[in-house]
Amino acid sequence: MSKIINKEILSDKVVKIEIEAPRIAQKRKAGHFVIVKIGEKGERIPLTISQADESKGTITLIVQKVGVSSHKLCDLAVGDEVSSVVGPLGQSTHVENVGTVLCAGGGVGIAPLLPIVEAMKEAGNKVISVLAGRSQEFIILEDEIRKASDEVIIMTDDGTYGNKGLVTEGMEEVIQREKVNLAVTIGPAVMMKFCSILTKKYNIPTVASLNTVMVDGSGMCGACRITVDGETKFVCVDGPEFDAHQIDFDEMLMRLRAYKDEEADAYQSFMNNK
Amino acid sequence: MEIMKEDTTYLQELRKIAWREELRKSIPAKERTAKERVSMPSQDPIIRSTNSDEVNTGLMSELAIGEAQRCLDCVNPTCIDGCPVNINIPSFIKHIEKSDFLGAAKVLKETSALPAVCGRVCPQEVQCEATCFYTVKLKKAPVAIGHLERFAADFERESGSVSVPKIASDNGYKIAIIGSGPAGLSAAGDLAKMGCDVTVFEALHEIGGVLKYGIPEFRLPNSVVDVEINSLKQMGVKFFTNFVVGSTASIQDLRDEGFDAFFVSSGAGLPNFMGIPGENYSGIMSSNEYLTRVNLMKAAHADYDTPVYIGKNVAVIGGGNTAMDSVRTAKRLGAERSMIIYRRSMDEMPARVEEIEHAVEEGIEFMCLNNPIEYFANENGHVSKVRVQKMELGEPDASGRRRPVPIENSEYELDVDLVVVSVGVSPNPLIPKSLPELEMTRWGTIVVDEDTMQAKNVPDVFAGGDIVRGGATVILAMGDGRKAAQGILNYVQSKK
Ligand SMILES: Cc1cc2nc3c(=O)[nH]c(=O)nc-3n(C[C@H](O)[C@H](O)[C@H](O)COP(=O)(O)OP(=O)(O)OC[C@H]3O[C@@H](n4cnc5c(N)ncnc54)[C@H](O)[C@@H]3O)c2cc1C
Ligand code: FES
Numbered sequence: 001m002s003k004i005i006n007k008e009i010l011s012d013k014v015v016k017i018e019i020e021a022p023r024i025a026q027k028r029k030a031g032h033f034v035i036v037k038i039g040e041k042g043e044r045i046p047l048t049i050s051q052a053d054e055s056k057g058t059i060t061l062i063v064q065k066v067g068v069s070s071h072k073l074c075d076l077a078v079g080d081e082v083s084s085v086v087g088p089l090g091q092s093t094h095v096e097n098v099g100t101v102l103c104a105g106g107g108v109g110i111a112p113l114l115p116i117v118e119a120m121k122e123a124g125n126k127v128i129s130v131l132a133g134r135s136q137e138f139i140i141l142e143d144e145i146r147k148a149s150d151e152v153i154i155m156t157d158d159g160t161y162g163n164k165g166l167v168t169e170g171m172e173e174v175i176q177r178e179k180v181n182l183a184v185t186i187g188p189a190v191m192m193k194f195c196s197i198l199t200k201k202y203n204i205p206t207v208a209s210l211n212t213v214m215v216d217g218s219g220m221c222g223a224c225r226i227t228v229d230g231e232t233k234f235v236c237v238d239g240p241e242f243d244a245h246q247i248d249f250d251e252m253l254m255r256l257r258a259y260k261d262e263e264a265d266a267y268q269s270f271m272n273n274k
Numbered sequence: 275m276e277i278m279k280e281d282t283t284y285l286q287e288l289r290k291i292a293w294r295e296e297l298r299k300s301i302p303a304k305e306r307t308a309k310e311r312v313s314m315p316s317q318d319p320i321i322r323s324t325n326s327d328e329v330n331t332g333l334m335s336e337l338a339i340g341e342a343q344r345c346l347d348c349v350n351p352t353c354i355d356g357c358p359v360n361i362n363i364p365s366f367i368k369h370i371e372k373s374d375f376l377g378a379a380k381v382l383k384e385t386s387a388l389p390a391v392c393g394r395v396c397p398q399e400v401q402c403e404a405t406c407f408y409t410v411k412l413k414k415a416p417v418a419i420g421h422l423e424r425f426a427a428d429f430e431r432e433s434g435s436v437s438v439p440k441i442a443s444d445n446g447y448k449i450a451i452i453g454s455g456p457a458g459l460s461a462a463g464d465l466a467k468m469g470c471d472v473t474v475f476e477a478l479h480e481i482g483g484v485l486k487y488g489i490p491e492f493r494l495p496n497s498v499v500d501v502e503i504n505s506l507k508q509m510g511v512k513f514f515t516n517f518v519v520g521s522t523a524s525i526q527d528l529r530d531e532g533f534d535a536f537f538v539s540s541g542a543g544l545p546n547f548m549g550i551p552g553e554n555y556s557g558i559m560s561s562n563e564y565l566t567r568v569n570l571m572k573a574a575h576a577d578y579d580t581p582v583y584i585g586k587n588v589a590v591i592g593g594g595n596t597a598m599d600s601v602r603t604a605k606r607l608g609a610e611r612s613m614i615i616y617r618r619s620m621d622e623m624p625a626r627v628e629e630i631e632h633a634v635e636e637g638i639e640f641m642c643l644n645n646p647i648e649y650f651a652n653e654n655g656h657v658s659k660v661r662v663q664k665m666e667l668g669e670p671d672a673s674g675r676r677r678p679v680p681i682e683n684s685e686y687e688l689d690v691d692l693v694v695v696s697v698g699v700s701p702n703p704l705i706p707k708s709l710p711e712l713e714m715t716r717w718g719t720i721v722v723d724e725d726t727m728q729a730k731n732v733p734d735v736f737a738g739g740d741i742v743r744g745g746a747t748v749i750l751a752m753g754d755g756r757k758a759a760q761g762i763l764n765y766v767q768s769k770k
Contacts, residue, residue, distance in 0.1 A: 024522065041572070041578040042579050043571060043578075087522065088521055088522075215567065216477075218518060218543075218704065219543070219702070220544065220545070221559075221566050222562065222563055226554070227554060251655075254556060255555075257556060257654060
């Protein structure tokens with residue numbers, strides 16, 4: 001059981017919660033995630049650790065309402081308990097000073113991008129962040145990202161905020177303008193796929209952080225498997241970050257659809273019963 | 275109580291006790307051997323394949339006593355040699371024969387930490403029942419030792435008078451157990467009895483390891499496992515779930531927190547895949563994923579959030595217990611066809627014989643001497659067909675089983691919408707990764723001293739169960755746990 005210490009509503013769909021988890025707070029590094037389970041009947045969902053406060057013994061998660069479980073978590077109040085929080089899981093981000101890092105986050109991917117942006121900045125890199133979303137309401141954590149970036153470019157599909165266009169357009173503008181030593185991309189699989197195609201064209205080493213379906217998060221089930229450079233890898237233990245140019249995004253996209261229907265139905269009935 | 279394998283005088287002593295002598299004489303051996311082996315009452319196959327209740331319903335007292343009467347109480351009880359933990363089998367069976375069921379349970383508990391579990395899941399046909407006098411000398415069906423073990427353990431549990439073992443006074447040693455499967459639970463029990471302060475760390479949100487997330491309810495009800503866990507709690511064992519040793523805290527952190535020794539029982543939880551084309555299509559998953567969704571996450575219950583794909587045409591690849599559990603689970607979840615695809619023949623299947631028999635009764639299709647070589651998917655990337663190649667048996671391989679060889683031009687395709695891959699597991703690498711000085715085999719198992727279960731190079735670390743043996747059995751894991759408990763006690767005492 002882990003108590004919720006703080007909760008901040010960032011937008012209609014995005015909530016920031018601070019949870020008591022002293023051991024995890026002590027051990028976590030950028031890129032790590034936790035598996036959270038809400039209630040006896042809840043499922044186990046992976047969430048990136050956004051921040052941690054070692055002295056307070058807390059970790060912060062940024063949760064976007066996308067399905068039943070994330071919604072349930074967002075609905076919890078300060079003082080409520082999260083049934084299980086386990087971690088830190090996965091491999092932490094490889095952080096070093098490489099020069100200029102281009103960080104591209106789309107929609108749900110902005111939350112897990114934040115700790116990486118912060119870590120890259122802290123390591124002395126010049127960090128340029130490109131945040132993208134369908135429209136203004138999908139651009140989250142802008143202030144936090146700004147704080148840790150040298151420059152922030154906002155892209156929306158409908159032009160309601162920032163520049164109108166895709167994340168890749170914002171990235172390409174930077175790439176053509178200056179030398180980029182490393183790109184990091186987190187977001188929907190399709191987005192990462194196109195970011196990866198773009199950076200490959202320019203030969204820029206690129207890391208993608210994957211958010212596949214998971215069950216245990218400790219390498220036990222293989223639900224999170226993907227193909228990287230022709231080899232099957234488990235995202236929860238071998239990842240979540242991989243060389244984007246080696247990831248078989250098409251296969252990943254296909255696997256992500258596995259429970260789409262069940263999840264849509266479950267979400268519908270959850271919302272109907274709310 | 276330490277029982278040495280070589281020293282069997284205690285067996286003879288116990289056998290000479292007056293009531294045993296009397297009991298032996300009460301029925302002539304001829305009459306005993308003329309009796310038929312009891313058959314385990316079970317739910318009707320048609321009914322049970324639509325529910326998740328336990329298949330075997332257990333022996334009634336009269337049946338148990340009748341079966342106990344078959345046991346000849348041999349001078350040289352060879353059955354014990356077949357038991358990996360050397361349970362005093364004739365002693366517990368004779369207690370049943372004289373209707374002292376609680377006494378029988380007590381005998382079991384001297385050696386086995388989880389008799390109600392072992393009575394249900396041990397492969398008795400290759401252990402104690404294989405070396406029973408009936409099998410070896412009389413060429414008859416062996417005494418149903420497993421059924422009787424389950425009977426005694428269930429009787430004790432249901433009687434409500436489960437004996438909580440005596441605990442030695444606090445000896446001041448603090449021991450950490452990593453993983454809460456049968457190896458960890460049995461080590462915890464013994465160490466607590468010895469007076470140690472025992473903490474069990476478990477990565478998942480439930481205690482029990484494979485007993486909870488793997489073996490289904492219809493074969494091993496969770497309530498049976500929970501009774502054992504509760505009794506450990508009563509003995510003072512502490513449990514921390516959602517705690518991954520190596521991530522949440524390292525072994526060094528725990529040393530710094532005052533733990534004197536560690537027992538690594540982290541199992542062989544990593545699923546193997548075959549590496550054939552199309553294996554990552556959706557609708558294809560490991561048996562660990564399938565069983566975890568259904569057993570641990572209760573995905574088939576509408577009010578639980580975790581989803582599971584409900585297959586119509588389900589193919590399970592493999593012939594072990596895990597494969598049987600998966601295919602029978604699929605049947606229970608409403609599959610129209612539930613098929614086992616196994617590359618050797620029925621005779622080589624490593625699953626318990628009883629599970630294979632039950633599966634056959636339930637209408638599972640067995641496609642033996644068949645091997646999948648490729649999967650195909652529909653336009654959504656969901657598996658739709660499997661291409662299968664027929665096999666024949668060739669020369670025996672290293673394991674002594676005849677090696678399956680593909681028959682050329684024998685491939686055919688089969689419609690499937692759910693495939694469960696159950697072709698073995700590998701040791702969990704988390705602990706070895708966090709303790710690089712540990713000596714490992716090339717299969718990723720931890721090298722230990724056979725008698726003490728102590729790891730090489732890291733004296734305060736002991737290990738047992740599947741992390742040492744690869745995918746093995748509950749009883750072997752349990753035996754390791756008990757050996758390690760003794761090894762750990764000797765080690766911590768010698769150190770201070
Ligand atoms: C479906 C299935 C059916 C089976 N049927 C039978 C049968 O009928 N008869 C039989 O004898 N055997 C059977 N087996 C095999 C048997 O279950 C195993 O041999 C036995 O459970 C091994 O016990 P263990 O204690 O070594 O490990 P496990 O039971 O695997 O337990 C290991 C535990 O450690 C935890 N863990 C791992 N790493 C860490 C870490 N770093 N920190 C904290 N916790 C950790 C895991 O989450 C797990 O709970 C079956 C196995 C499966 C999967
Ligand atoms: S989530 Fe189960 S192996 Fe990665």
